[in-house]
Amino acid sequence: MTLEKWKILNSNFIVDNQWCRVRQDRVKLSDGTIIDDYFVNVRPEIALVLPITPNNEIVFVRQYRHGVQEILLELPAGTFDPEREDSLTAARRELEEETGYIPQELVFMKTIYDNPVKDDNKIHIFLGLNVEKKGTVELDITEEIEVVLVPIEDVVSKIMSGEICVAGTIATIFMGLKYISLRE
Numbered sequence: 001m002t003l004e005k006w007k008i009l010n011s012n013f014i015v016d017n018q019w020c021r022v023r024q025d026r027v028k029l030s031d032g033t034i035i036d037d038y039f040v041n042v043r044p045e046i047a048l049v050l051p052i053t054p055n056n057e058i059v060f061v062r063q064y065r066h067g068v069q070e071i072l073l074e075l076p077a078g079t080f081d082p083e084r085e086d087s088l089t090a091a092r093r094e095l096e097e098e099t100g101y102i103p104q105e106l107v108f109m110k111t112i113y114d115n116p117v118k119d120d121n122k123i124h125i126f127l128g129l130n131v132e133k134k135g136t137v138e139l140d141i142t143e144e145i146e147v148v149l150v151p152i153e154d155v156v157s158k159i160m161s162g163e164i165c166v167a168g169t170i171a172t173i174f175m176g177l178k179y180i181s182l183r184e
Contacts, residue, residue, distance in 0.1 A: 003030070006028065006029055006030070007027065009026040009034070010026045011025045012024055013042075020041075021041070022039055023039070024039055025040060026038075039118065040118060040119070040120055041120070043120060044080065044081060044121060045082050045087065045121055045122055046077055046080075046122070046123045046168070047077060047078060047088075047124050048075055048091070048123050048125050048169070049076050049077065049095045049126045049127075050125070050126070050127050050128065050172050050173060051075070051099070051103060052127070052128065052130070053130070053149065056152045057151055058075075058149070058151075059128075059147060060073050060076075061073075061075070061146070061147060061148070062074075062146040062147075063143060063144060063146070072165065072166055073163055074164070075166075075168075075169045075173070076099050076101075078097070078098070087108070087126075088106060088108060091126040095128060096135035096136065097138045097139065097140075098139070098143070098145055099133075099137065099147045100136060100137045101128070101147075102132060102133075102134045102135045103128035103129060103130065104129060104131070104132070105130060106127070107127040107128075107179070109125045109176065110125050111124050111125070114168065123168050123172075125171070125172045127176045152177075156173075159173065
């Protein structure tokens with residue numbers, strides 16, 4: 001069996017505003033089946049940072065996430081437009097804006113897909129080393145953030161207990177911990 005991409009027969013936006021963009025595609029599958037209403041969330045790119053202090057603490061943000069109606073513990077992250085800003089600049093900016101922390105070194109680790117079934121965006125993940133609180137917090141209108149420092153040795157147990165449960169955050173933590181272990 002040879003896998004093939006679906007053919008997009010036509011597309012149009014059914015929702016198109018600053019908070020939400022949804023595209024309706026009419027697609028033809030490889031077996032010839034036509035699907036008239038395959039919906040795709042058109043989302044901005046995300047820059048996500050695993051910030052580690054000189055004391056081996058990870059800087060997290062705790063904030064309300066309306067989609068799931070929960071207050072969650074996650075890594076600092078934010079959206080950006082790659083036509084106006086590169087992912088490294090966005091990662092540095094988002095880390096400072098949400099936490100006030102600035103990294104001495106910011107290392108690109110990987111670009112991953114967020115939710116490729118229905119979303120079209122990517123997450124660009126970075127490791128921030130020797131971060132220090134030297135910057136200025138500038139929150140967006142929808143952000144109310146509590147900055148939380150967690151010792152690096154406690155992070156995996158917080159994932160296993162469910163206290164940390166955001167997929168991109170978990171992927172970034174494990175990639176970052178592996179990166180650090182290989183670097184040493």
